[in-house]
Amino acid sequence: MINHEKYRIAVLGTGHIGKTLARSLASAGHSVKVANSRGPETIAPDVLATGAEAADAASAMQDAQVVILSIPMAKLVDIASLVRKLSWDVIVADTSNYYPHRDDNIDTFSDGQVESLWVAQLLNRPLVKAWNAIGSDSLANKGTTEGAVGRISIPVAGNIEEHKKVVMRLVSETGVDAFDAGTLEESWRQQPGAPCYCTDLTYAEMKSALALTEQSRLPARRDIAVQAIQERMGDKRSNPTADYIVRLHRALFM
Numbered sequence: 001m002i003n004h005e006k007y008r009i010a011v012l013g014t015g016h017i018g019k020t021l022a023r024s025l026a027s028a029g030h031s032v033k034v035a036n037s038r039g040p041e042t043i044a045p046d047v048l049a050t051g052a053e054a055a056d057a058a059s060a061m062q063d064a065q066v067v068i069l070s071i072p073m074a075k076l077v078d079i080a081s082l083v084r085k086l087s088w089d090v091i092v093a094d095t096s097n098y099y100p101h102r103d104d105n106i107d108t109f110s111d112g113q114v115e116s117l118w119v120a121q122l123l124n125r126p127l128v129k130a131w132n133a134i135g136s137d138s139l140a141n142k143g144t145t146e147g148a149v150g151r152i153s154i155p156v157a158g159n160i161e162e163h164k165k166v167v168m169r170l171v172s173e174t175g176v177d178a179f180d181a182g183t184l185e186e187s188w189r190q191q192p193g194a195p196c197y198c199t200d201l202t203y204a205e206m207k208s209a210l211a212l213t214e215q216s217r218l219p220a221r222r223d224i225a226v227q228a229i230q231e232r233m234g235d236k237r238s239n240p241t242a243d244y245i246v247r248l249h250r251a252l253f254m
Protein backbone atom coordinates (compact mmCIF):
# COMPACT_ATOMS: atom_id res chain seq x y z
CA MET A 1 0.00 0.00 0.00
CA ILE A 2 1.37 3.44 -0.89
CA ASN A 3 1.94 5.68 2.12
CA HIS A 4 0.61 9.17 1.40
CA GLU A 5 0.95 10.40 4.99
CA LYS A 6 2.37 13.87 5.48
CA TYR A 7 4.90 14.21 8.28
CA ARG A 8 6.21 16.88 10.59
CA ILE A 9 9.88 16.92 9.66
CA ALA A 10 12.85 18.72 11.24
CA VAL A 11 15.94 19.19 9.10
CA LEU A 12 19.06 20.11 11.11
CA GLY A 13 21.60 21.71 8.82
CA THR A 14 20.79 23.97 5.90
CA GLY A 15 23.99 23.49 3.90
CA HIS A 16 24.47 21.73 0.58
CA ILE A 17 22.34 18.70 1.46
CA GLY A 18 19.97 19.98 4.17
CA LYS A 19 18.84 22.90 2.02
CA THR A 20 17.77 20.63 -0.83
CA LEU A 21 16.03 18.19 1.50
CA ALA A 22 14.10 21.00 3.18
CA ARG A 23 13.03 22.42 -0.16
CA SER A 24 11.93 19.16 -1.76
CA LEU A 25 10.19 17.72 1.31
CA ALA A 26 8.26 20.97 1.86
CA SER A 27 7.33 20.91 -1.83
CA ALA A 28 6.01 17.39 -1.36
CA GLY A 29 3.56 18.75 1.24
CA HIS A 30 5.29 17.89 4.51
CA SER A 31 5.45 20.36 7.37
CA VAL A 32 9.17 21.12 7.52
CA LYS A 33 11.15 23.09 10.10
CA VAL A 34 14.83 23.81 9.52
CA ALA A 35 17.64 24.84 11.85
CA ASN A 36 21.31 25.66 11.55
CA SER A 37 23.87 26.46 14.26
CA ARG A 38 23.59 30.27 14.04
CA GLY A 39 19.88 30.86 14.52
CA PRO A 40 16.71 31.05 12.41
CA GLU A 41 17.32 34.63 11.28
CA THR A 42 20.44 33.51 9.42
CA ILE A 43 18.66 30.91 7.28
CA ALA A 44 18.62 32.04 3.65
CA PRO A 45 15.24 32.74 2.01
CA ASP A 46 15.85 30.15 -0.73
CA VAL A 47 15.87 27.38 1.91
CA LEU A 48 12.35 28.47 2.90
CA ALA A 49 11.07 29.16 -0.62
CA THR A 50 8.84 26.07 -0.82
CA GLY A 51 7.27 26.42 2.63
CA ALA A 52 9.82 25.25 5.21
CA GLU A 53 9.89 27.27 8.43
CA ALA A 54 13.06 28.52 10.14
CA ALA A 55 13.51 27.55 13.79
CA ASP A 56 16.19 26.80 16.34
CA ALA A 57 17.23 23.18 16.69
CA ALA A 58 15.25 22.50 19.88
CA SER A 59 11.98 23.93 18.60
CA ALA A 60 12.42 22.35 15.15
CA MET A 61 12.61 18.93 16.81
CA GLN A 62 9.97 19.59 19.47
CA ASP A 63 7.00 17.92 17.80
CA ALA A 64 8.77 16.35 14.80
CA GLN A 65 7.88 12.83 13.67
CA VAL A 66 10.99 12.66 11.49
CA VAL A 67 14.33 14.35 12.26
CA ILE A 68 16.93 14.56 9.50
CA LEU A 69 20.48 15.33 10.60
CA SER A 70 22.48 16.97 7.83
CA ILE A 71 25.49 18.43 9.56
CA PRO A 72 29.20 17.54 9.51
CA MET A 73 29.83 14.34 11.47
CA ALA A 74 32.10 15.92 14.09
CA LYS A 75 29.41 18.57 14.82
CA LEU A 76 26.84 15.90 15.72
CA VAL A 77 28.31 16.02 19.22
CA ASP A 78 26.82 19.52 19.60
CA ILE A 79 23.23 18.36 19.06
CA ALA A 80 23.54 14.89 20.61
CA SER A 81 21.99 15.82 23.96
CA LEU A 82 18.89 17.23 22.22
CA VAL A 83 18.52 14.19 19.97
CA ARG A 84 18.89 11.81 22.93
CA LYS A 85 15.77 13.40 24.46
CA LEU A 86 13.56 12.48 21.49
CA SER A 87 10.99 9.77 22.01
CA TRP A 88 11.87 6.40 20.46
CA ASP A 89 9.05 6.55 17.96
CA VAL A 90 10.63 9.62 16.32
CA ILE A 91 12.39 8.56 13.13
CA VAL A 92 15.95 9.89 12.95
CA ALA A 93 17.73 9.89 9.59
CA ASP A 94 21.39 10.85 9.23
CA THR A 95 23.10 12.05 6.05
CA SER A 96 26.57 12.36 7.52
CA ASN A 97 29.89 10.97 6.29
CA TYR A 98 33.26 10.91 7.95
CA TYR A 99 35.95 13.03 6.30
CA PRO A 100 39.16 13.26 8.38
CA HIS A 101 40.25 16.55 6.77
CA ARG A 102 36.99 18.16 7.94
CA ASP A 103 35.98 16.17 11.02
CA ASP A 104 39.46 15.81 12.57
CA ASN A 105 40.60 12.32 13.29
CA ILE A 106 37.96 10.34 15.12
CA ASP A 107 40.25 7.49 16.26
CA THR A 108 37.64 4.78 16.24
CA PHE A 109 37.31 5.00 12.45
CA SER A 110 40.97 4.06 11.95
CA ASP A 111 40.03 0.77 13.63
CA GLY A 112 37.27 0.17 11.06
CA GLN A 113 34.26 1.27 13.14
CA VAL A 114 31.18 1.60 10.91
CA GLU A 115 30.37 5.32 10.71
CA SER A 116 26.62 5.09 11.32
CA LEU A 117 27.13 2.77 14.31
CA TRP A 118 29.36 5.44 15.85
CA VAL A 119 26.60 8.01 15.26
CA ALA A 120 23.93 5.71 16.70
CA GLN A 121 26.09 5.19 19.77
CA LEU A 122 26.68 8.93 20.14
CA LEU A 123 22.95 9.63 19.88
CA ASN A 124 22.08 6.55 21.89
CA ARG A 125 19.25 5.60 19.56
CA PRO A 126 18.40 3.83 16.32
CA LEU A 127 18.75 5.78 13.11
CA VAL A 128 18.44 5.41 9.37
CA LYS A 129 21.42 6.24 7.17
CA ALA A 130 20.18 7.96 4.02
CA TRP A 131 21.08 10.66 1.48
CA ASN A 132 24.76 10.28 2.46
CA ALA A 133 25.76 8.70 -0.86
CA ILE A 134 24.65 11.34 -3.35
CA GLY A 135 26.48 14.53 -4.24
CA SER A 136 24.72 17.79 -3.45
CA ASP A 137 24.48 18.87 -7.10
CA SER A 138 22.95 15.55 -8.15
CA LEU A 139 20.41 15.76 -5.31
CA ALA A 140 19.51 19.35 -6.16
CA ASN A 141 19.40 19.05 -9.94
CA LYS A 142 19.23 15.48 -11.17
CA GLY A 143 16.15 14.19 -9.37
CA THR A 144 13.29 12.78 -11.44
CA THR A 145 9.84 11.35 -10.86
CA GLU A 146 9.22 7.77 -9.80
CA GLY A 147 9.48 5.39 -12.75
CA ALA A 148 11.59 7.73 -14.90
CA VAL A 149 14.18 5.90 -17.00
CA GLY A 150 17.69 6.09 -15.51
CA ARG A 151 16.47 7.49 -12.20
CA ILE A 152 19.33 7.76 -9.66
CA SER A 153 19.13 5.41 -6.69
CA ILE A 154 20.67 5.75 -3.24
CA PRO A 155 21.18 3.19 -0.47
CA VAL A 156 19.20 3.42 2.76
CA ALA A 157 20.26 1.40 5.81
CA GLY A 158 18.63 0.94 9.19
CA ASN A 159 17.62 -1.61 11.80
CA ILE A 160 13.98 -0.64 12.39
CA GLU A 161 12.03 -1.67 9.31
CA GLU A 162 9.13 0.73 9.91
CA HIS A 163 11.51 3.69 10.22
CA LYS A 164 13.45 2.63 7.15
CA LYS A 165 10.24 2.30 5.11
CA VAL A 166 9.20 5.86 5.95
CA VAL A 167 12.64 7.25 5.10
CA MET A 168 12.69 5.29 1.83
CA ARG A 169 9.41 6.87 0.85
CA LEU A 170 10.78 10.34 1.73
CA VAL A 171 13.90 9.59 -0.32
CA SER A 172 11.72 8.95 -3.35
CA GLU A 173 10.01 12.28 -2.78
CA THR A 174 13.40 13.95 -3.05
CA GLY A 175 13.74 12.68 -6.63
CA VAL A 176 15.72 9.45 -6.31
CA ASP A 177 14.95 5.76 -5.80
CA ALA A 178 15.65 4.29 -2.38
CA PHE A 179 17.48 0.96 -2.32
CA ASP A 180 17.17 -1.09 0.87
CA ALA A 181 20.84 -1.58 1.78
CA GLY A 182 20.18 -3.62 4.93
CA THR A 183 21.18 -2.90 8.50
CA LEU A 184 23.37 -0.20 10.02
CA GLU A 185 26.02 -2.88 10.59
CA GLU A 186 26.17 -3.29 6.79
CA SER A 187 26.16 0.43 6.04
CA TRP A 188 29.95 0.58 5.51
CA ARG A 189 29.01 -0.46 1.96
CA GLN A 190 27.66 3.08 1.39
CA GLN A 191 30.51 5.04 2.99
CA PRO A 192 32.88 7.34 1.07
CA GLY A 193 35.11 5.30 -1.24
CA ALA A 194 32.42 2.69 -2.00
CA PRO A 195 31.25 1.95 -5.56
CA CYS A 196 27.75 3.30 -4.77
CA TYR A 197 29.08 6.52 -3.20
CA CYS A 198 28.21 9.61 -5.26
CA THR A 199 28.34 7.63 -8.52
CA ASP A 200 24.67 8.19 -9.47
CA LEU A 201 23.87 4.51 -10.04
CA THR A 202 20.38 3.30 -10.89
CA TYR A 203 18.32 0.92 -8.77
CA ALA A 204 19.24 -1.95 -11.10
CA GLU A 205 22.97 -1.26 -10.60
CA MET A 206 22.88 -0.87 -6.84
CA LYS A 207 22.77 -4.51 -5.69
CA SER A 208 26.03 -5.54 -7.33
CA ALA A 209 27.72 -2.24 -6.38
CA LEU A 210 26.96 -2.92 -2.71
CA ALA A 211 28.04 -6.56 -3.03
CA LEU A 212 31.37 -5.63 -4.64
CA THR A 213 32.39 -3.12 -1.96
CA GLU A 214 35.77 -3.86 -0.34
CA GLN A 215 35.81 -2.35 3.13
CA SER A 216 39.58 -2.15 3.55
CA ARG A 217 39.98 0.00 0.41
CA LEU A 218 37.43 2.70 1.31
CA PRO A 219 39.57 5.13 3.37
CA ALA A 220 42.40 5.34 0.81
CA ARG A 221 39.98 5.85 -2.07
CA ARG A 222 38.06 8.49 -0.09
CA ASP A 223 41.25 10.41 0.64
CA ILE A 224 42.42 10.35 -2.99
CA ALA A 225 39.05 11.76 -4.06
CA VAL A 226 39.29 14.53 -1.44
CA GLN A 227 42.74 15.50 -2.70
CA ALA A 228 41.50 15.70 -6.28
CA ILE A 229 38.48 17.80 -5.25
CA GLN A 230 40.59 20.15 -3.13
CA GLU A 231 43.03 20.61 -5.98
CA ARG A 232 40.17 21.52 -8.29
CA MET A 233 38.11 23.68 -5.95
CA GLY A 234 40.88 25.37 -3.94
CA ASP A 235 39.68 26.75 -0.60
CA LYS A 236 36.15 27.34 -1.80
CA ARG A 237 33.36 25.80 0.24
CA SER A 238 31.31 25.18 -2.88
CA ASN A 239 30.84 21.59 -4.03
CA PRO A 240 31.97 20.39 -7.48
CA THR A 241 29.39 19.81 -10.18
CA ALA A 242 27.56 16.50 -10.41
CA ASP A 243 29.30 15.74 -13.67
CA TYR A 244 32.78 16.09 -12.13
CA ILE A 245 31.94 14.29 -8.88
CA VAL A 246 30.37 11.34 -10.69
CA ARG A 247 33.22 11.01 -13.23
CA LEU A 248 35.83 11.20 -10.47
CA HIS A 249 34.11 8.79 -8.11
CA ARG A 250 33.28 6.26 -10.83
CA ALA A 251 36.94 6.21 -11.87
CA LEU A 252 38.23 5.80 -8.32
CA PHE A 253 35.57 3.81 -6.50
CA MET A 254 34.21 1.34 -9.05
Ligand SMILES: NC(=O)c1ccc[n+]([C@@H]2O[C@H](COP(=O)([O-])OP(=O)(O)OC[C@H]3O[C@@H](n4cnc5c(N)ncnc54)[C@H](OP(=O)(O)O)[C@@H]3O)[C@@H](O)[C@H]2O)c1
Binding pocket: 012, 013, 014, 015, 016, 017, 018, 035, 036, 037, 038, 039, 057, 070, 071, 072, 073, 075, 078, 079, 095, 096, 097, 098, 131, 132, 133, 134, 135, 136, 137, 239
Ligand atom coordinates in the same frame (compact mmCIF):
# COMPACT_ATOMS: atom_id res chain seq x y z
N1 LIG B 1 27.95 18.05 0.24
C1 LIG B 1 27.64 16.87 -0.23
O1 LIG B 1 27.66 16.65 -1.46
C2 LIG B 1 27.21 15.77 0.69
C3 LIG B 1 26.63 14.64 0.14
C4 LIG B 1 26.13 13.63 0.95
C5 LIG B 1 26.28 13.74 2.34
N2 LIG B 1 26.90 14.82 2.86
C6 LIG B 1 27.05 14.84 4.33
O2 LIG B 1 25.93 15.52 4.87
C7 LIG B 1 26.36 16.33 5.98
C8 LIG B 1 26.07 17.78 5.64
O3 LIG B 1 26.86 18.12 4.50
P1 LIG B 1 26.74 19.51 3.76
O4 LIG B 1 27.66 19.45 2.62
O5 LIG B 1 25.30 19.86 3.57
O6 LIG B 1 27.38 20.47 4.89
P2 LIG B 1 27.52 22.06 4.88
O7 LIG B 1 27.17 22.60 3.56
O8 LIG B 1 28.85 22.36 5.47
O9 LIG B 1 26.39 22.51 5.92
C9 LIG B 1 26.45 22.11 7.25
C10 LIG B 1 25.22 22.61 7.95
O10 LIG B 1 25.22 22.07 9.27
C11 LIG B 1 24.83 23.12 10.15
N3 LIG B 1 25.23 22.85 11.51
C12 LIG B 1 26.48 22.68 11.99
N4 LIG B 1 26.43 22.47 13.33
C13 LIG B 1 25.11 22.52 13.67
C14 LIG B 1 24.42 22.42 14.90
N5 LIG B 1 25.05 22.20 16.05
N6 LIG B 1 23.06 22.54 14.88
C15 LIG B 1 22.39 22.76 13.73
N7 LIG B 1 23.00 22.87 12.53
C16 LIG B 1 24.35 22.76 12.51
C17 LIG B 1 25.50 24.34 9.57
O11 LIG B 1 24.91 25.49 10.10
P3 LIG B 1 25.79 26.85 10.23
O12 LIG B 1 26.19 27.22 8.85
O13 LIG B 1 24.85 27.80 10.87
O14 LIG B 1 26.97 26.48 11.11
C18 LIG B 1 25.18 24.13 8.08
O15 LIG B 1 23.88 24.58 7.79
C19 LIG B 1 27.84 16.06 6.17
O16 LIG B 1 28.05 15.07 7.15
C20 LIG B 1 28.29 15.57 4.80
O17 LIG B 1 29.42 14.71 4.87
C21 LIG B 1 27.34 15.85 2.07
